[in-house]
Amino acid sequence: MKKFKIIMLLMTCALFLSACGKSDSGKKSKENSSNTQLIGQTSNKYYQGVIKDGHYQTSKSRGVSVQQNDNQLNLKSFENGLLNISKSHFSTDKYIFQEGQYINTSTTEKWLGRKTKKNPEGLNPTGKDSKVPIYLQQIDEQDFMTQQNNSLKISGMTIGVGINSVYYYRKEAYGAIYQKKLTNSEIKEQGKQIGNIILQRLRKNKDLKNIPIVIALYKQAPNDSLVGGNFFAYSVNNDGANKVSSWQKMNIKNEVLPSQSSKTNNNDEDAFDNFKSQVQNFFPNLSGITAQAHYVDGKLSGMHVNITTQFYGESEIISFTQYVETQAEKYLPTGIPIDISISSTEGMQSFLSRSSSSKDFYSHVFSSY
């Protein structure tokens, strides 16, 4: 994986960059407070990040998203999916990643609210909670930087727009929670409208006037889902475009196995069922085995398997982990990345991982001295 070469390369270029951001003058600041430092990239799977004033620059809007998501799986899946979209437009070799710094907390709060007299910027429709749904549930901004004259310059941006698939509401304070399923056409329509408005607003900032801005639309999973939602469309907006000219469809599905409902692919389900029944008999009391299956264009392209056990001993977990590995190699599909984590109430006990190109699983048993 040329990992060592990359690290060496980056070690040598992990130089301290002086004053960047607002002041583009390139003058060397004497204050430590304007120092920007790059984090060594340890694999080109990942972006390099930015340390500023001695700290990592955390996202300005993320705290809001955390509160907004009753199902935390929507949060991880949204951030993770958006990063994958970003990687196909802003290469990890060329761009430096910066957590969203343009849409700040109070802006995010306003945008996620309903449009009212007091909140004219609200991107959700005016109206009564019980009648008019909240469509926009979360926003994520990712900034892509390049080095110019010893400073970092914003050179690209990706915006994720999370639209509800189910609208949860109360008719009175502390009352029962009602839900309304939103149709796919509503979700698409609203996502595109909101994405367009966000693009227009971002273009008003002179830093963002001419950079490529990718807008990606995400359909939130219901609150009781064991897997996150999925991105369903994106648009690339170059040359200062103020309006999205076209949306590209994305065919992504995330499913939970074993599933009661209709499946994208029966063979995958069967393979998992075989694996599951082999593994489930190992211990007298194994609590559960589920998987998240990730489909792109109808093809399985990734799998996360979660196995929950009681608290067994170190040697029992070692044997179990070896057994799971042999069964995974026998039954689970090859050519896709697979993670398998084995947990008890005490936390993760061991885990296995195989990349799409690898033949063998990497396995690790967590231990203690």
Added chain:
Amino acid sequence: MKKFKIIMLLMTCALFLSACGKSDSGKKSKENSSNTQLIGQTSNKYYQGVIKDGHYQTSKSRGVSVQQNDNQLNLKSFENGLLNISKSHFSTDKYIFQEGQYINTSTTEKWLGRKTKKNPEGLNPTGKDSKVPIYLQQIDEQDFMTQQNNSLKISGMTIGVGINSVYYYRKEAYGAIYQKKLTNSEIKEQGKQIGNIILQRLRKNKDLKNIPIVIALYKQAPNDSLVGGNFFAYSVNNDGANKVSSWQKMNIKNEVLPSQSSKTNNNDEDAFDNFKSQVQNFFPNLSGITAQAHYVDGKLSGMHVNITTQFYGESEIISFTQYVETQAEKYLPTGIPIDISISSTEGMQSFLSRSSSSKDFYSHVFSSY
């Protein structure tokens, strides 16, 4: 690591063994219930395990140990340490591992109790709780099997004997908990005596009459310790020896870093402190960084670092993990196995691991679809 070769080798010998254990007659049982199957060994770091009657043969005595340990770290550390001792006497290439099947639950309970009229087998001294300490706190048995005439035969055993370093007791039911520190010479003396009696008792079983039995003595860590205790002596008893002829001293220490008290090695502490202060500044609110340092013969020989963060975003965790990797490569000692786990209240977020022979860390960020 010859992993693939080993797996191939073992795949081919993962044959079904018929009737073993009590009946050595070698007759082919038709019942599925007496079928023994070997688990493929995925690395020679680990033993092959045994599946019997479709299930893994769990330990007969372990449940008792779980209840006996207020500090669960003593349990993991004890099991893990005992496995390491076993490996140096019963090679993972030659022996098959079986969870302890000879000392069963009720025997363990009796042995861990005080010696009384009703419990003549008790290995703890007769006496009042507030006056006479409980020395023996836990027992672990590990069985090492070889294949003979298509069945598995016990060919070696390791017994771990956990002796308290602090005795906790109440003067009255539900009363305050008092503690009494036990001296090292008491701990040694008691451990050796108890180990001797266990050896004698095991030799009475005809299966165990002539096999090598390794007895290892462990000093339990106090209940408030952030690291487990340590093994301090072992004896190898060959040729049906009924009495331990000599004990080998083991110089093992497990410490927590950063430490307030005296340290085994100041350089290790300094290296860790440098790493810690580099990493701690990364996020505005990083909760804590501690490490378990494992010393053998005064030399650092392993380290587990635990980093606790708030719940940060996927991209924040990726950047942090890359940063931790660069700092660990810069500051932490090489040539020893190092695990670093990064957790939030939501569980493990990412982890890094480097073996003693490896230059680079393996790193994994846990994600969700």
